[in-house]
Amino acid sequence: MKTLKIAIQKSGRLNEKSVDLLKNCGLNFENYKSSLISPVSNFPLEILFLRDDDIPEYVQDGIADLGIVGENVIQETEVDVAYLQRLGFGKCSLKIAVQNTSNIEDVKELNGKSIATTYPVILGKFLKDNGITADIRTISGSVEISPGLGLSDAICDLVSTGGTLKSNGLKPFADVMSSEAVLIGRKGSENEDLIQELIQRVQSVLRAKE
Numbered sequence: 001m002k003t004l005k006i007a008i009q010k011s012g013r014l015n016e017k018s019v020d021l022l023k024n025c026g027l028n029f030e031n032y033k034s035s036l037i038s039p040v041s042n043f044p045l046e047i048l049f050l051r052d053d054d055i056p057e058y059v060q061d062g063i064a065d066l067g068i069v070g071e072n073v074i075q076e077t078e079v080d081v082a083y084l085q086r087l088g089f090g091k092c093s094l095k096i097a098v099q100n101t102s103n104i105e106d107v108k109e110l111n112g113k114s115i116a117t118t119y120p121v122i123l124g125k126f127l128k129d130n131g132i133t134a135d136i137r138t139i140s141g142s143v144e145i146s147p148g149l150g151l152s153d154a155i156c157d158l159v160s161t162g163g164t165l166k167s168n169g170l171k172p173f174a175d176v177m178s179s180e181a182v183l184i185g186r187k188g189s190e191n192e193d194l195i196q197e198l199i200q201r202v203q204s205v206l207r208a209k210e
């Protein structure tokens with residue numbers, strides 16, 4: 001019989017809730033921090049623990065059948081995947097922020113400015129939609145320290161509790177997108193019986209929480 005693979009985040013905001021969801025679906029597996037693949041003992045499924053940024057492409061390319069990842073990552077990677085179920089956790093928004101001392105307070109004032117982000121695709125579309133020309137500086141992490149170092153006038157990053165912005169002396173002033181964790185699959189694959197069975201288990205866990 002075929003064994004499915006589901007990709008979830010290895011560590012970070014979505015890891016724990018993704019593991020909890022799968023356990024609540026009645027799936028038995030070990031969750032060792034050191035192993036990147038974990039077989040499920042009571043369902044033909046293997047769990048892959050990956051960097052969240054890689055999950056959409058793994059699913060699109062069929063390396064994983066399913067994935068749990070933030071919508072923000074899906075949009076940024078511009079993959080063509082099926083949204084099987086919104087999961088109601090990992091809620092956050094992608095925001096533009098500046099230093100508390102900055103007098104920028106409107107998107108229009110970003111014209112000619114530089115903005116550091118790990119989301120150049122989503123930010124690029126947002127700026128274009130708003131008729132703004134700005135210099136997007138793509139970096140792979142610790143975006144929040146960029147204005148303080150003089151590397152950019154603003155940042156565009158995910159905000160969940162707001163704690164990271166606050167502790168770096170930044171204030172948000174524009175919402176680019178809101179996001180939550182979603183279950184994704186390859187287009188067309190939702191018709192397979194095993195995938196249907198898993199989607200149904202996920203949906204009944206979500207219903208029980210309502």
Ligand code: PRP
Pocket residue numbers: 012013052157158159160161162163164165
């Ligand atoms: C996001 C973002 C911030 C932090 C904000 O990172 O890049 O660093 O969370 O959270 P807060 O508002 O609660 O302080 P994420 O967890 O997505 O990790 P990643 O960028 O490494 O994937």
Ligand code: ZN
Pocket residue numbers: 051052053
């Ligand atoms: Zn990431």
Ligand code: MG
Pocket residue numbers: 141142
């Ligand atoms: Mg981050």
